[in-house]
Amino acid sequence: MKPIFEAEFRFYAELNDFLAPPQHHHSLPYRFAGHPGIKDPIEVFGVPHTEVELIIVNGLTVRFDYQLRPGDRVSVYPIFKTLNITPEIQLRAAPAPRFVIDVNLGKLAKHLRLLGFDCLYRNDYHDREIVAIAADNQRIVLTRDRRLLFAKRIDHGYWVRAVKSDQQVIEVLSRFNLYGLIAPFARCILCNGKLALVDKQDVLELLEPKTKLYYEIFYRCTECQQIYWNGSHIENMQRHFKELLTG
CATH class of the missing domain: 3.10.20.30 (Beta-grasp domain)
Structure with a gap:
């Protein structure tokens, strides 16, 4: 013995x-x-x-x-x-601010993309897929399931404590010191593709009449082709996050 x-x-x-x-x-x-x-x-x-x-x-x-x-x-x-x-x-090298997000944090993924961060997310990811993505692509796992972070292949991960999505955003920004990297209109909130400025004439036929009349600057996702412009809904979200970030 x-x-x-x-x-x-x-x-x-x-x-x-x-x-x-x-x-x-x-x-x-x-x-x-x-x-x-x-x-x-x-x-x-x-x-x-x-x-x-x-x-x-x-x-x-x-x-x-x-x-x-x-x-x-x-x-x-x-x-x-x-x-x-x-x-x-240090136990490991500092990670790049690239994330893979589990199925319980869909709103967090959307908000982080809105702020310009690279976030892979699907509502049907299995744990083994998240582990593989994190290991193969050197991404940080964000999860509400602390058990997931025990996977040996995950080098970087964080258990999100907050329940409400607004507080989750602040928690992640603070935890990884991301405030200086915020870049709105950099990522598609639907697919995480990069956004690029596009000439209004190239998307004119896709726009509603009022959008054609009142807006001149447009972005298009390089992956899914979704069109974005700085309309009232974007302005409201930006104002909302500005209030959150400034307390």
Whole structure:
């Protein structure tokens, strides 16, 4: 029979969202045999590896391949939003702001596309498809299903806490520091294709009479050919998001 050892884990900040309430902000014992990789006990506590940015063991930074040893004191930190840490201690390279979004977050996908972000979404995605897309195309998974983030092939992902879509948008923008990258009229809200300026004469026959009369600037999706213009509905959405983003 293998001897049983013990290490001590402490999770910080929003990582406590994944723990049972009695475990919040406490040092937690972990009993083990052998020398497991440190990612395994972190996920045993219920914390997805995608939510972890920094691991410190006995005062030294380690990576996910570190093998746990008897008596280790482990501190686990989430993504730093306002503090830069050096590349030598990061667990993974910083991701590009490209997303794949699960079936429970359709409104979030639409809103992020409206703000110009590359978001793959279908309402019939299976979990295995999301995992494959994230791994093969280096996309960040956004999900309301924390279990999805335990998939080994996912490097970058985020469990969206908010329930309402407006708050979800603010949460994602803040989490990935995207405010400076907002670019309306960059993406089609229907298919995620890129939008391009188009001459009014090229789409004239597709427009309603009032649209022809009152608007001069038009965009067309390079994928699905959907036509966009800065009408009242777009103005209302932009005003809505401006209010959200400025508090």
